Amino acid sequence: MRLKFRKGLDIGIPGAPRxxxxxxxxxxxxxVVGSDYGxxxxxxxxxxxxxxxxxxxxxxxxKRPDIAVAAxxxxxxxxxxxxxxxxxxxxxxxxxxxxxxxxxxxxTQMREGVRRLLLESGSWTSFRTRPxxxxxxxxxxxxxxxxxAMDTRPHAVDARVVFERHNDDFARxxxxxxxxxxxxxxxxHAPEMPFSSALGRALxxxxxxxxxxxLAGTHIHYIAPATRAKVAWHVHYQDVVAMGYLVxxxxxxxxxxxxxxxxxxxxxxxxxxxxxxxxxxxxxIHATPGDKRILSGSPLCGREARFLSRYHWQASVMLRxxxxxxxxxxxxxxxxxxxxxxxxxxxxxxxxxGTDLPVVALLRALSTGDTEGAERFGALELAEDxxxxxxxxxxxxxxxxxxxxxxxxTLEAE
Amino acid sequence: xxxxxxxxxxxxxxxxxxxxPVGIAGxxxxxxxxxxxFTLALAVLAFWQGVFLFARAQLATGIGVLTALAxxxxxxxxxxxxxxxxxxxxxxxxxxQVFGGWGRNIxxxxxxxxxxxxxxxxEAVTPEPGWLIAVSSVPGAALLVVLGVLAWxxxxxxxxxxxxxxxxxxxxxSVLFSHGAxxxxxxxxSGDPVTSSATPAGRWAYGGLAGGLAGLLGWAAYGVGxxxxxxxxxxxxxxxxxxxxxxxxxxxxxxxxxxxx
Numbered sequence: 001m002r003l004k005f006r007k008g009l010d011i012g013i014p015g016a017p018r019x020x021x022x023x024x025x026x027x028x029x030x031x032v033v034g035s036d037y038g039x040x041x042x043x044x045x046x047x048x049x050x051x052x053x054x055x056x057x058x059x060x061x062x063k064r065p066d067i068a069v070a071a072x073x074x075x076x077x078x079x080x081x082x083x084x085x086x087x088x089x090x091x092x093x094x095x096x097x098x099x100x101x102x103x104x105x106x107x108t109q110m111r112e113g114v115r116r117l118l119l120e121s122g123s124w125t126s127f128r129t130r131p132x133x134x135x136x137x138x139x140x141x142x143x144x145x146x147x148x149a150m151d152t153r154p155h156a157v158d159a160r161v162v163f164e165r166h167n168d169d170f171a172r173x174x175x176x177x178x179x180x181x182x183x184x185x186x187x188x189h190a191p192e193m194p195f196s197s198a199l200g201r202a203l204x205x206x207x208x209x210x211x212x213x214x215l216a217g218t219h220i221h222y223i224a225p226a227t228r229a230k231v232a233w234h235v236h237y238q239d240v241v242a243m244g245y246l247v248x249x250x251x252x253x254x255x256x257x258x259x260x261x262x263x264x265x266x267x268x269x270x271x272x273x274x275x276x277x278x279x280x281x282x283x284x285i286h287a288t289p290g291d292k293r294i295l296s297g298s299p300l301c302g303r304e305a306r307f308l309s310r311y312h313w314q315a316s317v318m319l320r321x322x323x324x325x326x327x328x329x330x331x332x333x334x335x336x337x338x339x340x341x342x343x344x345x346x347x348x349x350x351x352x353x354g355t356d357l358p359v360v361a362l363l364r365a366l367s368t369g370d371t372e373g374a375e376r377f378g379a380l381e382l383a384e385d386x387x388x389x390x391x392x393x394x395x396x397x398x399x400x401x402x403x404x405x406x407x408x409x410t411l412e413a414e
Numbered sequence: 415x416x417x418x419x420x421x422x423x424x425x426x427x428x429x430x431x432x433x434x435p436v437g438i439a440g441x442x443x444x445x446x447x448x449x450x451x452f453t454l455a456l457a458v459l460a461f462w463q464g465v466f467l468f469a470r471a472q473l474a475t476g477i478g479v480l481t482a483l484a485x486x487x488x489x490x491x492x493x494x495x496x497x498x499x500x501x502x503x504x505x506x507x508x509x510x511q512v513f514g515g516w517g518r519n520i521x522x523x524x525x526x527x528x529x530x531x532x533x534x535x536x537e538a539v540t541p542e543p544g545w546l547i548a549v550s551s552v553p554g555a556a557l558l559v560v561l562g563v564l565a566w567x568x569x570x571x572x573x574x575x576x577x578x579x580x581x582x583x584x585x586x587x588s589v590l591f592s593h594g595a596x597x598x599x600x601x602x603x604s605g606d607p608v609t610s611s612a613t614p615a616g617r618w619a620y621g622g623l624a625g626g627l628a629g630l631l632g633w634a635a636y637g638v639g640x641x642x643x644x645x646x647x648x649x650x651x652x653x654x655x656x657x658x659x660x661x662x663x664x665x666x667x668x669x670x671x672x673x674x675x
């Protein structure tokens with residue numbers, strides 16, 4: 001099946017990465033950040049100073065204790081930071097050695113065995129639900145699983161590079177998903193991918209077009225729209241590769257392929273680094289002089305962070321905007337106001353939107369906090385990433401992604 | 415934060431660039447009277463933008479220049495300054511600023527001002543802008559369509575609507591595009607991206623409605639070249655624009671539900 005995406009925008013940001021895996025960058029510190037996993041509360045299972053192996057559970061969700069987050073590296077827990085309302089802020093691990101927990105992969109021919117393996121190894125967090133983009137319940141069944149085997153975000157890793165190295169592990173991961181649930185699996189990939197011919201029961205969807213053609217939200221919208229009753233799961237292809245690796249070796253992989261890019265780097269390229277890697281360490285060697293903003297994620301929808309997010313496979317180094325302050329109060333008042341500037345519908349905005357949902361109506365509902373309208377206009381099918389381009393084209397004055405997240409939290413609580 | 419191009423002020427400047435030839439043509443045709451009315455209207459708009467900037471933190475926008483131009487081109491002639499001040503103030507405050515400024519309004523500011531002037535001072539004579547205005551609107555229209563600021567289904571739908579009504583009423587369509595008010599109005603008033611429909615199908619319906627109403631008002635009441643025709647047609651059509659969008663969204667949501675279950 002083919003999905004030809006005619007809209008989308010190509011925004012030229014300098015500093016695109018060479019699509020060659022350069023090397024493994026050893027990082028000294030790795031962080032597991034609590035906010036990556038949504039608003040759920042977590043019990044912390046380790047203490048400062050404790051030694052952990054790759055795969056040791058670090059935190060466990062309080063309401064759904066089967067869901068754990070595992071240490072991405074082996075080493076010593078250096079710092080546990082607790083933030084506002086006693087929520088986990090981050091756990092920092094000082095890396096040391098290559099010890100890994102070996103999980104029992106014997107009964108992966110059975111549904112329950114697969115679930116147990118994914119939950120125990122912390123790989124369950126690879127799945128996220130649409131609507132709401134949360135980690136699914138351990139005993140839930142999706143209406144469909146979408147494997148996002150492509151990435152059209154600016155400066156993202158070309159999936160081809162990963163598939164050339166890890167084709168077998170990807171096929172093993174897909175086979176694991178087959179055991180997990182009877183629901184259909186859709187592998188959404190760019191044209192001409194070097195897949196080994198068999199991907200089990202999975203349906204291959206060839207998607208072509210500009211960003212946001214490669215977002216899970218776009219795929220789900222066109223193939224099997226998600227509703228409250230029909231919950232779809234989506235999972236990134238590198239997480240599927242990691243599942244294949246887990247089945248083959250019984251351990252979690254030590255690293256993922258990450259794109260380092262942006263105008264603040266002298267040599268943007270792909271590297272191997274663990275999930276949660278310290279971004280300052282990763283980018284320090286090749287940063288150009290001057291003030292920088294280091295983003296976890298793409299230049300378009302990344303956020304300033306110290307550690308690479310669980311759900312990001314790229315980091316961007318942007319130049320810090322040192323815009324001159326207006327010379328007097330009158331100029332300042334003419335340029336900025338407390339109230340956000342209204343959006344004007346243009347074709348650029350239509351093209352920035354991956355789905356054929358009514359973009360202007362939806363963005364207006366988000367800006368005015370109209371929960372009912374937002375749900376009617378399709379907010380449940382979207383996540384922050386799907387609105388990043390809309391925020392960008394309208395000048396970045398209103399962060400529609402953040403508004404959507406707030407709206408989704410309200411809708412979820414209903 | 416990296417930022418794209420299409421923020422409100424960029425779009426305002428593009429629309430002004432598109433309207434520049436019309437402004438020059440209007441100044442050449444209208445002379446001194448054009449200049450005084452335009453300057454007065456602009457001053458009134460700037461005043462109200464300043465008031466709402468400080469009272470309600472609503473940023474000022476350059477689109478006021480287009481409003482002043484439209485009021486000058488299409489408004490009645492020989493009005494006293496207080497009449498212009500009253501009309502433009504009504505348009506600026508009730509038509510735009512109380513909703514939150516350009517981008518949140520539901521009727522075009524110039525349309526609100528002109529409708530007020532036509533109703534309040536019916537005795538004033540309104541001249542019909544001629545072919546020079548019509549011709550000078552075309553390059554701007556092309557620019558806005560290419561840039562995607564003016565959604566092309568709106569002018570095309572409007573022309574189809576007006577032509578359909580004209581054929582039904584047995585009118586002479588060949589002179590349609592020599593009327594400055596109709597061409598300028600379709601591009602810059604009916605085609606205002608803010609107050610028109612924003613769904614693809616809705617834009618056709620909205621354009622068709624605006625054109626159809628213009629045909630009806632033109633051949634049955636004011637005369638097709640009269641500014642009143644396109645102003646009232648746009649006023650009514652933009653009041654229906656939210657309803658059109660609502661209908662289109664409901665229908666497409668129902669169709670999606672049927673398709674995917």
